Amino acid sequence: MEKVGIVGVGQTTYERSKEAPVDELVFEAASKALKDAGGDMGHIDNIITVSNDFWDGRTISSMAIQDAAGSWGKDISTVEGDGTFGTFYGMMRILSGSFDTTLVVSHMKGSEGIMNLITNAMFDPIYQRSLGIDATSSAALQARLYMKMSGATEEDFARVSVKNHKNAKNNPLAQLAMDITVADVLKSKKIAEPLKLLDCSPISDGAAAVVLANEKGAKRFKNSPVWVKGVAHCSDAYSLGYRDLSRAPALAEASGRAFKMAGIKNPLKDLDVAEVYDAYSYMEPMWYEGMGLAKEGGGKDLIRSGATEMGGELPVNPSGGVLSAHPVLVAGMARLIEAVLQVRGEAEKRQVKGAKTALAHGINGPCGQAHCVFIVGS
């Protein structure tokens, strides 16, 4: 396969409520990514935007931010899903042979709509919505089943929250950087059992962008690319009632294919750092198992061992993860950007020493219906 790399990355800060409208957030992120790449909009062959109509409150929401994304006179297309899936599509457009470079932008203003109404609306209107089911209450169901299957406890989930909020203190873009204890998480407000407030990611605003290029396109930019070594995505059933919610077979499939492409045999050993989509604390150990970092039911042991803390065998979410800022649709791209910065050695105070190979993970749909896994390396 032709090589595709990430040659520039850009992000806004992530905040509960940002003053700028969506187009300005997109312009900021895209400008930063091009500056980081050492190029300008003239070097971009085509653009992918990532947006969702319910969150933006507009029909065909992608149209509203295309000027700000630099689409004038260019080929542009859209993904409605996580930014990792948008990046995957951006890569495919290069691999199609039609383009040498792609700019991918994603944005979210969680502050402008009503989050639980919007996530309730992702469920089936005929049989499920009237429960009031939303992202958080469905996550509680999954957390409950995962605890029963794996033996993981609420304390284990609290450890994830403590670790990631602490890591966020080294990330100037994060929204919730905090020193908290396991006890703080356990006694935080009950949201939907077994989840408490500090097990849940916040509502966030922000935008991110990446510049992708093949070897020919990369020559247009001053910066050197971090190469995509492996990538895959896979989806499970839409209805929660059709799935085994305690396991993540779609993640096992996606990560397995990405590892094979990247030549990774033992991910716990071969990866230097991982950024995973911890929308809720319990997801992190569950995703460990899905990715084969731990055996089934072994996610709790990995978090208890400290192996995924900074300085451990495989630091997970040095950025603070999604628990520390959750701009939906942007959040997976933010994971990918952190992976790129780690491989470049530019992650400042949160740098994992000598990181050469990094994993980034994004999800779509309730309880991780679909997973996208990137392996990037120098």
Next chain:
Amino acid sequence: MTEQKQEKELLAISSGDAAQPFRWSVGKHGSKFLAELRDNKKLFGVKCPKCGRVYVPPRMVCGRCWAQMDEFVPVKDTGEIVVCTIVQFSFVDPNTGIQRPVPYGYAFVKLDGADTAIPHFLDSTDPDKVKVGARVKAVFEEKRTGSLMDIKHFAVL
């Protein structure tokens, strides 16, 4: 010709009165535009530093040049109809629930000093007056709240 009998009963689920409220931020540029309209009945655009086009209402990015625009310039409350129509079907404004009386005219109006056009209602449904190129002038509401509807309509001159 007769009504064909349905063999099966096909059911549907209604959304009822479900609503999805939003609160869209307008940013610094939109805030300046709407505040000047509300407080001073003044209209402002923003000028692109590269191509010199004046955008009304103001936005931060000139898509054509992919350049940031920060220079506010005043524009007149008079202008010209760029395109118009007289609508014969009713429409309920989703933000206010107010239904327009039918028929009503609306147009895209290029204000004097602007390079882009804004949409608004016209005071006339006379097809002899409502024409491309006709001169118009903004009529402001007495009570203004900080929205484009602080202009009541454009009077066709």
